[in-house]
Amino acid sequence: MTGFTYKNGVLHADDIALSTIADKVGTPTYVYASSTIEQNYARLANALSPLGVRIAYALKANSNQAVIATLARLGAGGDIVSGGELTRAMAAGIAPDRIVFSGVGKTADEVAQALRAGIHQFNVESIPELDLIDRVAASVGIRANVALRVNPDVDAGTHAKITTGRKDNKFGIDLDDAAAAWTRAVSLPNLNPVGLAVHIGSQLIDLTPYRAAYRRLADLVRALRAQGHEVSRLDLGGGLGVGYRGETGPDVADYAALVREMVSDLGCSLMVEPGRYLVAEAGCVLSRVLFVKDGSARRFVILDAGMNDLLRPALYDSFHAVVPVKQAAPDAVIHPADIVGPVCETGDTFAKARELPPLEQGDLVAFLHAGAYGAVMGSTYNTRPLAAEVLVAGNKFELVRPRQTVEDLLSRERIPSWLSGGDQHSPSESGQPLRSTG
Template identity: 50%
Template sequence: MDIRHERFSAASRSGLRYGDAALRLEDVSLEDVAASVATPFYCYSSASIRSAYERLSQALAPVGASICFAVKANGNLSVLSLLAELGSGMDIVSGGELERTLAAGAPAAGIVFSGVGKKRGEIRDALKAGIHQINVESAAELDAIADVARELGLRAPVAFRYNPDVDAGTHTKISTGRKDDKFGMSGEEILDAYARAATLPELDVVGLAVHIGSQLLDLEPFRQAYTHLANLVMTLRGRGLSVTRLDLGGGIGISYDGGPAPDVEDYGAIVSATLGGIGCALTVEPGRWLVGPAGVLVTEVLYLKEAGETPTVIVDAAMNDLMRPALYGSLHAALPVRQNEVCGDRPVRIAGPVCESSDIFGTYAGLPALSAGDLLAFTCTGAYGASMASTYNARALVPEVLVEGNRFRVIRRRQETAELLVLEEPTQWQIAGLAAEGRAVR
């Protein structure tokens, strides 16, 4: 489905502006970056990330809530290091993200391990590292955590993820708090599991967690979920069980099209009103809100096609670089990297070169007339852009660049196909049944 979109001025949070007719991120011309790095590439503003973190910290200061960045949004080591230096903890969902956060210098004591499918090896590594807590998603997972902790001779700090059956009002593919979603446990399940876990010496039962979805533009579902959470806390305490920590998840939405978006100050007020006096240490886990507006994906126009009613602009970025439009029907605003006040007279469809009909970024009105060689920047791509990228069609993983003031540096180089071919070099054949014993044959 085509998405119509009017040209808009870049939001101040992104750090984007025009200077000397060139689109700049902070004080760096994206044309200069393109000349050095080649398109397509991601580019992030460090100032935007710092500003977002400080603003959210201030909004949560009245309740003393700590912040754990959702690493799945953007796992680049330099981005993680920047946030760790600001004091952010990390919310991870895999063993690979544990390795990344530790490599970035994030303290293990500030890491929360979420996710519905933790493998025993991942649990083992997390406990050995000494992370802050593991969020339990099912009774079966609780047993696995207890088994691993017992084997290691350690106590595992655990919080139970509560599914409050609240519709977040967001895209169904990123809703996580409805009763039929795969995430979390019902209140009744938690009452039983919490009491059982409290009797196990290898478990340190610390509290509850909740996360109802991503990209929430309406804050009311947060109020509903946190009210349910507060009621569950009181029920557990009424049964003589200790609850000292609450993990409130993430999900605060951002504006992709220049329209209204939630104020984190209003979000902070909801946290304070629902949970401020409950006597628990509070943690929030934003991802998109902290880094989404900080990033752009810069691409070059390759060809123009006059096919059908709407002209098609073929660019060198594709759905493997930015999955959100193909996966969710999302639209990222497109800005010309070279300013031109003369708008084109017709909407244009922007498409990538991947061999899929879904490789469409959207239909845009208000862009200037485009020619081969022109550069465009898709905005608000700092979250779920590079982190979801793939090498489909044997396309290279694009580089990532970090801007700070008037300087920039590559923080992930382009991963070319030749490097990936090394992973597919021939290995020794193994005979089934012998492989389990570690015996390989030629």
């Protein structure tokens, strides 16, 4: 369900006209509708709560503090992949004992940070990672809860860049090696092996791959128990998709029935890690038309939002519906146009030959379903400051990330002394490593 609807001919987020936000905040701006986040969470929680499944929101989808806080107050935990996300999750109100630390490349400092915070568990993706966590746990005097993330070699049937459960992906421990990895975890004195985890990819519309992955996960639980090991937790991952092109996404009641069928008889505590499902439909990118350029071969609608603001089309060839904020007349003549941004890259193209109603310089448009993997992937390429972010709740809205300025960008950089007329001795002359002075 989306919180973006036309009212009196103007696209609204909940009860706020997007034109009002553009007038007060400017463009490009990410706009999030609280109602959609809340409705999506409630729908998933209602389907899974009878099974005792806990929801850990995957912060990588959208880590704005306001979005995290909205979900935390609904009861969500957090699935994190960095020490920075741990700090964000806790700052927004997620208790550390409701946080799972995933990811293939945890550092010693991040492990120590998470142990001291008291997180729920680490999802471990390799033998070397087990050894690292054991060493760090010994150094801080805290025994670490670990779950082995296994790679079930299941093709999620999604985009190659967001599939994570095949043998040729970097994620997880091969299923054939999982028993040996568990034995290794048991042998390490500072680890407490508690369970297994799996995540096969993102943007799954078909539930069939989940069935295959969960069957293999359940078989592994039974095999480990047959060897005398105690397996008490299962993290079933995330990946539930949304209908970017208007297609019907997976039914959460069907997903809950699948979970019940495949793993509920194991007696494990269960967790899932949705991200996109909760926030994608809740967000849009609000942008303004800079120019309409009629070339000899194509018509271009040039926007003030670029690939640095919304990377997904350039990175994944992903589809986002683009709609005018002012509703087109029913008899408006539709013409194909390429929708592009101002970045100095041909890849800065959001859509080709997209059928659009008439648009003119200064008109506002919105990219729908942009609440996930949008602002979090933003960059400052071409020295373009990061876009603003706004959260709407009913008939009120607030700026939840001010628009970055060029001055903000420059304040993070330093010109070295030998270029700025200062002390020109070299780092090797002082015997000290080169460091920032700010």
